[in-house]
Amino acid sequence: MPTKDLIRLVRANNPSPLTGSGTNSYLLGRGEVAVIDPGPDLDSHFAALFAALEPGERITTILVTHAHLDHSALVPRLKAATGAEVLAFGPAHSGRSAIMSELAGQGLTGSEGADAGFQPDLRLTDGEVVSIAGLEIETLHLPGHMGCHVGFAAGDILFSGDHVMQWSSTLVSPPDGDMTAYMATLGALARRKWSRFLPGHGPEVTDPVTRMAELAEHRLLRERAILQALRAVDGATAAELAKLIYTATPPHLMYAASRNVLAHLIDLSCRNLVHMSPGPLATASFHAP
Numbered sequence: 001m002p003t004k005d006l007i008r009l010v011r012a013n014n015p016s017p018l019t020g021s022g023t024n025s026y027l028l029g030r031g032e033v034a035v036i037d038p039g040p041d042l043d044s045h046f047a048a049l050f051a052a053l054e055p056g057e058r059i060t061t062i063l064v065t066h067a068h069l070d071h072s073a074l075v076p077r078l079k080a081a082t083g084a085e086v087l088a089f090g091p092a093h094s095g096r097s098a099i100m101s102e103l104a105g106q107g108l109t110g111s112e113g114a115d116a117g118f119q120p121d122l123r124l125t126d127g128e129v130v131s132i133a134g135l136e137i138e139t140l141h142l143p144g145h146m147g148c149h150v151g152f153a154a155g156d157i158l159f160s161g162d163h164v165m166q167w168s169s170t171l172v173s174p175p176d177g178d179m180t181a182y183m184a185t186l187g188a189l190a191r192r193k194w195s196r197f198l199p200g201h202g203p204e205v206t207d208p209v210t211r212m213a214e215l216a217e218h219r220l221l222r223e224r225a226i227l228q229a230l231r232a233v234d235g236a237t238a239a240e241l242a243k244l245i246y247t248a249t250p251p252h253l254m255y256a257a258s259r260n261v262l263a264h265l266i267d268l269s270c271r272n273l274v275h276m277s278p279g280p281l282a283t284a285s286f287h288a289p
């Protein structure tokens, strides 16, 4: 059976500005079925996953792209109901780079959506291939949105989680979000051959190469705007720079905007393109060199 016939989409009813039309859960295989990202802990979604199974089918494996509640909160219930084994990179704070661990140590918390209790039965590593639901599934470690984020490749199809989506760019909010890692993993993904990406939210990505180029370009434009703004002022915090750059952004989205700017500034300072005053990273003042 072609791989595409072994994939079923079940979309959760949790639409929001961050989840788009809702979280995408995928059923993989026939007979013995794997669930990629069980989704939010909603009765309706729990029932929908079982309703999508044919008579006689059972869920034997749970794969999780990353430990954000909209992807993983249903894991304990689904595991309890099916006995399925849970496979993922690791708990919510695993896979962080040294600088993001340092930032977390300074008390900066990540996006509110982290699933602090998430714990897989089996931890997957980058490049590991496991046979699941009759398919060879390769795990790709894709930090950027979150340190523990992985994608699952089935041939030239990638379950891309929140790393590459068609409907939106990815939230990169330190210390979970890491712009240096995001750009590196985006570049590495672009060097492989893909037919399509099945993301954690929104419609499938039918032209992954073009989409990844667009996403990289979007970040580079933002980076250029930050450097330009920084040259015009004598030192600024991430929040101050966000106010200068995101002039058309409504107030309730400014916090997310300043986190995005902070992600860029940390990346730029790691590349020695900006200087940072000493002190806690989250409130540090940044300077053009």
Ligand SMILES: [Zn+2]
Pocket (backbone or CB within 6 Å): 066, 068, 145, 162
């Ligand atoms: Zn997420």
